[in-house]
Amino acid sequence: MSESPVATETPLADERVTKTSPLQKLLLRPELGALVGAIGIYVFFFAVADPFRSLDAFSTIMYSSSTIGIMAVGVALLMIGGEFDLSAGVAVTTSALTASLFSYEFSTNVWVGIFVALAVALAIGFFNGYLVMKTKIPSFLITLGTFLMLQGANLAVTKLLTGQVASRNISDMDGFGLADAIFASDFSIAGTTFRISIVWWLVFVAIATWLLLRTKVGNWIYAVGGDAESARAVGVPVVKTKIGLFMGVGFLAWFAGMHLLFTFNSVQSGEGVGNEFIFIIAAVIGGCLLTGGYGTAIGAAIGAFIYGMTEKGIVYAGWNPDWVKFFLGVMLLLATVTNLWVRNRASRS
Amino acid sequence: MTSELADAPLEEIPTGVPLVQLKDVGKQYGHIIALHGINLKVGKGEVTCVLGDNGAGKSTLIKIVAGRHQHDEGQLLVDGQEVRLSSPREALNHGIATVYQDLAVVPLMPVWRNFFLGSEMVDGFWPFRKLSIDQMRTTAKDELHKMGIDLPDIDAPIGTLSGGQRQCVAIARAVFFGARVLILDEPTAALGVKQSGVVLRYISASAKSGLGVIFITHNPHHAYMVGNHFVLLNRGRMTLDCKYEDITLDQLTTEMAGGDELQTLTHELKR
Structure with a gap:
C-alpha cells in the first residue's frame, strides 16, 4: 500500500531551493535567543556582583529558578499546545492548602492529604481543559475565571477552617518525614547545599523534552497548537491532547504545591497570585510562541534560569530588588522581538 | 506494515x-x-469529479464523506454498508483519505512530522514508546521522491515550501495512508499549469492502481482530463450526473458555467 502509483522519476533538485546553512539551522532553534540572553546576563552579574561568583550563590539561583521552572515546564507545554492557564499560580497554593488542611482537619497521615491534593489539582486542570474545549471560549478567559475562583476559595476556606490566613503547621504529623525528604530536602555537593527541587526541575524538563521531541503525543502537542483544525483533520485527538496538557499543568502545580508546603510546613493562603505571569514569561523568554505550535521545554528552563539570575543577581549586586520586575520586562520585550526576527529570517523561503 | 489504516485489502471488496x-x-x-438530494458513487479505479462554483456545496459534501460533519438526510454507504462517520479518524479507518484545500498541514512543523501526523510510527513499550524518527524521515523522503519532489531538507517547516510542493506532500501522505478512496479538494486550484499537470497525472495513475478518487474542482478542463463520472452541484443540488462517454468537454464547460446564463453573458459582452 505504500507503493506510489506514479512511476519513480529521477528526482531533480529544484534549483531555486538553496541549501540551509548550519547557521540558519542553529538560528531556527527556539531556545537560541534565550541561551544567548542567559549567557549575557550571567556574564554581566558575574562581572558586577562579587557574591554572585560563589557556588553558594549558584545554588541559590538554581533554587529560585527551580521554583518557577517546575511550573514553567507545564505552562510551556500548554502554550506550545496553543492555550494559556492563568490559574496556574494560585493552583499551586490550592494544592498545598488542600494537602495540609485535609490531613490536619481529618487527622490523617499527610500522604492521604497529598493524594487528595493530587486529585484536586488534576481535577482543576481537567475542568479548565474541558470547559475550554467544550465552550470554545479562549482559555485566557476560562482560566481567568478559575484563577479568581481559586484565589477566593483559597482564602475563604482557609479562614473558615483555621480562623486565620495560613494553614497550620503539619510538621509533627505522620508521614511528614518521607514527604519532606521527597519534596523539600537538601543535599550537598562540594560543601554547598542544593535543594532537591533543582533535581526535580531538571527531571521534569528532561521528561518534557523527551515527550515533545520523541513521542507521538509530542507531535500532537505541536500540531494542536500550530493548527488545531488541520490536526483534527488528519486524525489527531485534539480535545484529549489539550485536556491532557491542562492536567499536566495541574500535576506540576500539585508538585510545586507540595514543595511549598513541605518547605514551610504551613501555607499562606494568599500566595501564588501573579506567579502565573512569571511562568508564562519564562516560557516566552525561552522561545515559546504565544500563539502556539512552537517552543521547547529546555527554552522554558532557560527562561526560568534567567528569572532566577535576575532576581538574585540584582540583590547580590546590592541594588534595590524593585528593579527585578523592570529587568524582567526588558528581557520579555527583547525575547519577543528576537523571536520574531529569528523566525522571520529562518522561515524566509 | 507501517500503518494500521487501510486494513481491508482491495481484493476483499x-x-x-x-x-x-x-x-x-x-x-x-x-x-x-x-x-x-445528492447521489454519487465512486468505485475501484474510478475518478468521480464533483464540479461546482463557489458556494455550490462542494466543501460540505467532502466534509460529510471525510467525517468532519454528519449528514442529516439520506445514506452514506462504504463498501455497501451504511455508515455514519463521526470523526476524520473513523473515515481514515474505512480507508477514506482526504486532501483538503487548506491541505491540513501545520506550517511550523517539519515536513516529515506533517507527513506522519496522526499516524506516527512508533517502537518500544509504553511508557518508553518513542517515535521511529529515522524511519519516518526516510519514508517521507522516499514517498516524496516518487512524486518527483526532492526536498533539500526534510526537516524544514512545511510552511516554507511552495504551494505545489505542499499539495504534493499532502497527496503523497493521503495515498501512503489511505489507499482505497482518495478525496481531493480542489488540488489544482492554486497551482500553475505545470504543477497542475503533475497532480492530474498523479490522480489518473492513482485510479489506474485501483483507488477510487473523488476529485472536487471548479475547472471542467482538469475534470474532463481524468474523470470517469461527473457530478455538477449548484446551490446545494445536483444539476448534472453523467458518464464520460455521454458528455463532451464543451457541454461540460457550458453546464458548469451555468448554461443559459453564459449565453446571455456572451450576448451582452459581444464585441
Whole structure:
C-alpha cells in the first residue's frame, strides 16, 4: 500500500531551493535567543556582583529558578499546545492548602492529604481543559475565571477552617518525614547545599523534552497548537491532547504545591497570585510562541534560569530588588522581538 | 506494515459494489440547506469529479464523506454498508483519505512530522514508546521522491515550501495512508499549469492502481482530463450526473458555467 502509483522519476533538485546553512539551522532553534540572553546576563552579574561568583550563590539561583521552572515546564507545554492557564499560580497554593488542611482537619497521615491534593489539582486542570474545549471560549478567559475562583476559595476556606490566613503547621504529623525528604530536602555537593527541587526541575524538563521531541503525543502537542483544525483533520485527538496538557499543568502545580508546603510546613493562603505571569514569561523568554505550535521545554528552563539570575543577581549586586520586575520586562520585550526576527529570517523561503 | 489504516485489502471488496456511495444525502446548517438530494458513487479505479462554483456545496459534501460533519438526510454507504462517520479518524479507518484545500498541514512543523501526523510510527513499550524518527524521515523522503519532489531538507517547516510542493506532500501522505478512496479538494486550484499537470497525472495513475478518487474542482478542463463520472452541484443540488462517454468537454464547460446564463453573458459582452 505504500507503493506510489506514479512511476519513480529521477528526482531533480529544484534549483531555486538553496541549501540551509548550519547557521540558519542553529538560528531556527527556539531556545537560541534565550541561551544567548542567559549567557549575557550571567556574564554581566558575574562581572558586577562579587557574591554572585560563589557556588553558594549558584545554588541559590538554581533554587529560585527551580521554583518557577517546575511550573514553567507545564505552562510551556500548554502554550506550545496553543492555550494559556492563568490559574496556574494560585493552583499551586490550592494544592498545598488542600494537602495540609485535609490531613490536619481529618487527622490523617499527610500522604492521604497529598493524594487528595493530587486529585484536586488534576481535577482543576481537567475542568479548565474541558470547559475550554467544550465552550470554545479562549482559555485566557476560562482560566481567568478559575484563577479568581481559586484565589477566593483559597482564602475563604482557609479562614473558615483555621480562623486565620495560613494553614497550620503539619510538621509533627505522620508521614511528614518521607514527604519532606521527597519534596523539600537538601543535599550537598562540594560543601554547598542544593535543594532537591533543582533535581526535580531538571527531571521534569528532561521528561518534557523527551515527550515533545520523541513521542507521538509530542507531535500532537505541536500540531494542536500550530493548527488545531488541520490536526483534527488528519486524525489527531485534539480535545484529549489539550485536556491532557491542562492536567499536566495541574500535576506540576500539585508538585510545586507540595514543595511549598513541605518547605514551610504551613501555607499562606494568599500566595501564588501573579506567579502565573512569571511562568508564562519564562516560557516566552525561552522561545515559546504565544500563539502556539512552537517552543521547547529546555527554552522554558532557560527562561526560568534567567528569572532566577535576575532576581538574585540584582540583590547580590546590592541594588534595590524593585528593579527585578523592570529587568524582567526588558528581557520579555527583547525575547519577543528576537523571536520574531529569528523566525522571520529562518522561515524566509 | 507501517500503518494500521487501510486494513481491508482491495481484493476483499466484491466487484460492482461502490467503495463510497451517497444516496439522497442532505445537510443543513441551522435553517440553511447546504446540500439536498445528492447521489454519487465512486468505485475501484474510478475518478468521480464533483464540479461546482463557489458556494455550490462542494466543501460540505467532502466534509460529510471525510467525517468532519454528519449528514442529516439520506445514506452514506462504504463498501455497501451504511455508515455514519463521526470523526476524520473513523473515515481514515474505512480507508477514506482526504486532501483538503487548506491541505491540513501545520506550517511550523517539519515536513516529515506533517507527513506522519496522526499516524506516527512508533517502537518500544509504553511508557518508553518513542517515535521511529529515522524511519519516518526516510519514508517521507522516499514517498516524496516518487512524486518527483526532492526536498533539500526534510526537516524544514512545511510552511516554507511552495504551494505545489505542499499539495504534493499532502497527496503523497493521503495515498501512503489511505489507499482505497482518495478525496481531493480542489488540488489544482492554486497551482500553475505545470504543477497542475503533475497532480492530474498523479490522480489518473492513482485510479489506474485501483483507488477510487473523488476529485472536487471548479475547472471542467482538469475534470474532463481524468474523470470517469461527473457530478455538477449548484446551490446545494445536483444539476448534472453523467458518464464520460455521454458528455463532451464543451457541454461540460457550458453546464458548469451555468448554461443559459453564459449565453446571455456572451450576448451582452459581444464585441
